[in-house]
Amino acid sequence: MRLIIREDPAAASAYIAKYIIDRIKTFNPTAEHPFVLGLPTGSSPVKIYQILVEKYKASEISFEHVVTFNMDEYIGIPREHPESYHTFMYKHFFSHVNVHPKNIHILNGNAPDLEAECVAYEAAIKAHGGIDLFLGGIGPDGHIAFNEPGSSLASRTRVKTLAYDTILANSRFFGNDLDKVPKMALTVGVQTVLEAREVVIIITGAHKALALQKCIEGGVNHMWTLSSLQLHPHPMIVVDEDATLELQVKTVKYFKSIEAVAASQGFEQILPSSARTGPRKTGHVEPIQTDKHSPSIQSPQPLTSTLLAAPATEYPVRSHTPELVPDRMGSRISAF
């Protein structure tokens, strides 16, 4: 776990924006090997999008070969509704940058068969070789996407009923009329997030300090779904000072010192090179490996799918997710 602490939300957002840009540049995506980015909505990431847009306009980054998957979307409100996550993403990000609409994936909350929509979404992620970096935020109750307290940590993309608290909180966006607030949403599951090669979370503000404390200092617990990140090989949480209010002084100092020492050694806390770069071989397709690799630092594997394999039987329509292998599925798809 990397915990990066910055003075204020602006500095935390700037850190993440720079990190994402560096990751995409190092990856050097192409049409055949796009960078697959998971994206959130909400107030915390707004500033990050703003910086990404600025950097795009300054020609410092291109999103031409970036494929995006969004975390969630309401069910039953029109796609063009001002509060829909389609609208949010369009307004804050997509309309300003060069992500091609065919590379954008957002769950369709008006799909005739919502269950099929969820299955297709997971399949699309797999078809793109999995998500390289999943950016996320959390709620004050520690929920990631719409995986509210009590959500299965092995959950996948699915229909989710919103908690009454969330509906109440959202009513301010719907003219304070509870009847107009969507009661259900489509959301990626905790497992979907954990299967990304890297997860980056932004948490700012004193009101999220307890959630951060539970997720970092507490154990893995479905009441704080973000705590599942402890099982991920490459998570990073970027926070502002206010969000650390509930942490122990020892914890804060520990993570700050790690970052300081790493920096003084000229050593950023970075991912192993195999996770950082896209496949370098082009035109060559490696045979599909069927044997299981045990995870190592050179070959990061999400552990949770093996640790938490049992609940998958809850979803008989979906086959067991195969283990991620270090090469990209995308490279294999192109062979057909």
Add this chain to the structure above:
Amino acid sequence: MPSAILTARERITKFTNCRLVRGTELVEQDLWVSSGSGKIVRSQEVFYGENIVPDTTIDLGGRIISPGMIDVQLNGAYGFNFSQLPEPGMSYEKSLRQVNKSLVQTGVTSYLPTVTSEQKEVYHHVLPFLGPSKGQRVAEDGAESLGAHVEGPFLNPTKNGIHKVENLITAGDFSDLEDCYGASNINPGEDPLDGSLLPPRIKMITAAPELGSMSKLIPSLTSRGIIFSMGHTEASYEDASLAVSRGCTMITHLFNAMRPLHHRNPGVFGVLGLAESQPRPSFGIIADGIHLHPTSVKIAFNAHPDGFVLVTDAMHLVGLPDGTYDWTNGERITKIGARLVLEADSSKIAGSSIALIGCVNNFLAWSGASIPQALKAVTATPAGMLGLAGVKGSLDNDADADLCIFSEEKGEHGELRLVVDQVWKFGTKVFDRLQ
């Protein structure tokens, strides 16, 4: 001619780094327009729904995009008078087309060609050319007529202005109007191709409501989609209120050619006061610095900002050098700068010769109104008055993509001035100052 044959491949243009005139605000937002449909594109919908990205992106460097300007009272321009029958061998239609192409370069993308008080032969001849250009939607044709404005001849002879008194008549019933303008010009027509109903060629009639049965005829006009505008009138407050209650929604050049505001009889101006359950009409204002004192303009604006429409009332001499020129019926007009007077009587103002953007800039300098407020008076307000809200004078989705791009300059006295940089008609650029 079906437009599908004429248009090349549909091109979507995205404007970015710009400020859009929305209501009385300037909003930083992108705008997508299509040259195919000629409309403003629901960008989010086609982006997600049809995976469409713009063919061209134009960075406007913070400049202002406004809907194209609308002039509801324009008598002619570039030497062409809409009320004048062509000389033998000259084609009215050809000259009109030339005017449209020149006019659009001033930022006026649609207008009401205005015919003054004439003999009925003139109406019968010219009105067939001045009707709305329905279904054509060709950007290269330039400024578009939204229908003719007939200013007269049912005017009060004591408020004739420069209209010839001999031409002024009184209406008894609707057949008098049909006889004067021509039944085919005042009644809805039929499309020869598909048989659908076409709006009348006349879009607006200026008349004095106190004369003859004119007041009673207002509902017959409004039911045909024609705007009744009172002007050149001796109407008392009571006459004017009655006209408004019968459907009059416009006042032609407020203050000019009507009784002045008197505290015991407020006259036509009185209907701009908030009356009991009565809607307030819009009103035209000539802000050329000659027709009205700046303070009068401000008072009118503050009385009813949502009805405030800037018009030029420009004569065909606009755009020509100073001198004395022939006018209809053998009279002559002297042009000195923006000032036009009758040669025979230099105290009579003979319309103006100002461009619409000049009126906007005057209004900005005099009133302290914001830029979007001033532009609203030549876009959304006239469009709404004409029943074209959301089609013209608007940057909302699906509105016609008639646009003006303005940059701001400081005038000689430090006042803010708008300069027309580009004009777009139906999603295609038709003028660029820098090219």
